[in-house]
Amino acid sequence: MQKNTVLFCIAAVLSGIVILSAHAGEPALQNPRMQEAMELVKTKNYAAAIDMVTRSIAAGQVADTAETHVFLGALYFKIKQFDNALPEFTQAIASDTNNRMAFWFLGHIYESKALAIADPGQKAAIQRQALESWQHFLVCPRTTATLPVSQKHISISVEESNENAKKHIKILEGELHHE
Numbered sequence: 681m682q683k684n685t686v687l688f689c690i691a692a693v694l695s696g697i698v699i700l701s702a703h704a705g706e707p708a709l710q711n712p713r714m715q716e717a718m719e720l721v722k723t724k725n726y727a728a729a730i731d732m733v734t735r736s737i738a739a740g741q742v743a744d745t746a747e748t749h750v751f752l753g754a755l756y757f758k759i760k761q762f763d764n765a766l767p768e769f770t771q772a773i774a775s776d777t778n779n780r781m782a783f784w785f786l787g788h789i790y791e792s793k794a795l796a797i798a799d800p801g802q803k804a805a806i807q808r809q810a811l812e813s814w815q816h817f818l819v820c821p822r823t824t825a826t827l828p829v830s831q832k833h834i835s836i837s838v839e840e841s842n843e844n845a846k847k848h849i850k851i852l853e854g855e856l857h858h859e
Contacts, residue, residue: 711741711742713732713733713736713741713742714733714736714742716732717729717732717733717736720732721755726755726758726759727759729755730752730755730756733748733751733752733755734752745775746771746772746773746775746776746779746782747772747776747779749768749769749771749772749775749782750768750769750772750779750781750782750785752768753765753766753768753769753772753782753785754781754785756768757785757788757789762789762792762793765785765789766786766789769782769783769785769786769789770782770786773786778820778821779820780817780820783813783814783816783817783820784813784817784841784845786809786810786813787810787813787814787817787845787848790806790807790809790810790813791807791810791848791852793806794806794807794810804856807852807855807856808856810848810852811849811852811853811856814845814848814849814852815849817845818842818845818846818849
């Protein structure tokens, strides 16, 4: 599966907009299972899309790649199933240690989880995971081949995403410093 297509699909899921015709000629979207999953996303049937992709990976009909796991994680993230999204992003990073999108999502998930924890020690541990995710996001190499696709559809530039990550890092460092 090509990274451009998966980033396009992730951006579409996050923004709630699916514009399949823009990249219909790319090989990954020509995969009938991914086309069907994207149609389900288009109708906001995220659970069915997750099931479709998961079953298709198990059957060998869709490639089991970092990008596929980021796509699944993004679907779980969209429906706020962070505990299901977490292992998808972790698996994506296990396959591709420079997967910026996975680190971006992990930063958000760990911060959300930390907000729900009352115990100061546990909260700090989760905040450290968020901090590490944001730091990894910033140091991951960016490729010009994939970034324009994601930026175009989520309306955020590389500079904006980096500045946002730096803000998260500053806040987390401040909170952890007070521990």
